[in-house]
Amino acid sequence: MQEFSHYSVLLGESIEALEIKPNGIYIDGTAGGGGHSYEIAKRLEGGRLIAIDQDEDAIRAAGERLAEFGDKVTLVRNNFSNLEQICAELGIEEIDGFLVDAGVSSFQLDCAERGFAYSADAPLDMRMDTRNSLTARTVVNEYSEQELKRILFEYGEERFSPAIAAAIVRERELSPIETTSQLSQIIKSAIPAFAREGGHHPAKRSFQAIRIEVNRELDVIEPAIRAAEKLMRRGGRIAVITFHSLEDRIVKQTFASLASGCTCPRSFPVCVCGKKPSVRLVNKKPILPSKEELDENPRSRSAKLRAAEKI
Secondary structure: OOOOOOOOOOOHHHHHHHOOOOEEEEEEEOOOOOHHHHHOOOOOOOOOEEEOOOHOOOOOHHHHHHHHHOOOEEEEEEOHHHHHHHHHHOOOOEEEEEEEEEEOHHHHOOOOHOOOOOOOOOEEEOOOOOOOOOOOOHHHHHHOOHHHHHHHHHHOOOOOHHHHHHHHHHHHHHOOOHHHHHHHHHHHHOOOHHHHHOOOOHHHHHHHHHHHHHHHHOOOOOHHHHHHHHHEEEEEEEEEOOOHHHHHHHHHHHHHHHOOOOOOOOOOOOOOOOOOOEEEEEOOOOOOHHHHHHHHHHHHHOOOOOOEOOO
């Protein structure tokens, strides 16, 4: 197993967005290698940081990185969508900040045996939490052609999803698809030659889609934001980093819902639901990586940061 590495995207910007209080309680929902967590922890005096990650390797790496802070930091192997349960088990009733870096880590992409990368040959896995039973192999070999087409189109925004899904089904009828290189080649062969020239690797969108399905990545964002808002003290902040339009849309819409309050139809002359805004948007437009960060880490190019403050 290679050493855990993960570039902390929008590091300065996300720490600034949180406006860390020295005695506050903060949750890093995706600890990764501990980069964001370290910057939070070093700003705390009497405060506390809960560093959460579902990846066992990430928890190990974060533990090593954050060891100098002692009991100021608590590590939890879990999914950040279980925020309320985690806080209840730790006796935490209110928090001052919640950070999520929703992207797949550099380690997960670069560690061939994890099966995330289309550029390496490895068993089809793609699980961020290896305790989960659903793997990429299951999705590829057992999902119906219609389901595969839907996933590739909705989660990968892949315009050739019908052809790719059909090709996968044809190949698996001959023998199970076991490796990333097998799948990558099947996808490549299903895409017209003109669409394979230049730009991204032809399997990029499909691999993203399957990874999202395996890890239920889009299902956890809104519940986690709403749970954080419930736990948040007035003036506390939620900061979320996303890496593709599907994630960013969920964050934008969830923040907008919390910031608007009223859920009455627009046709109503007056509000009858009585719901009030619970947050204000810190930045109406997403914060993007600087040129310096993009030069240092090209994988940051699609990152967007949005933040909201409890009112």
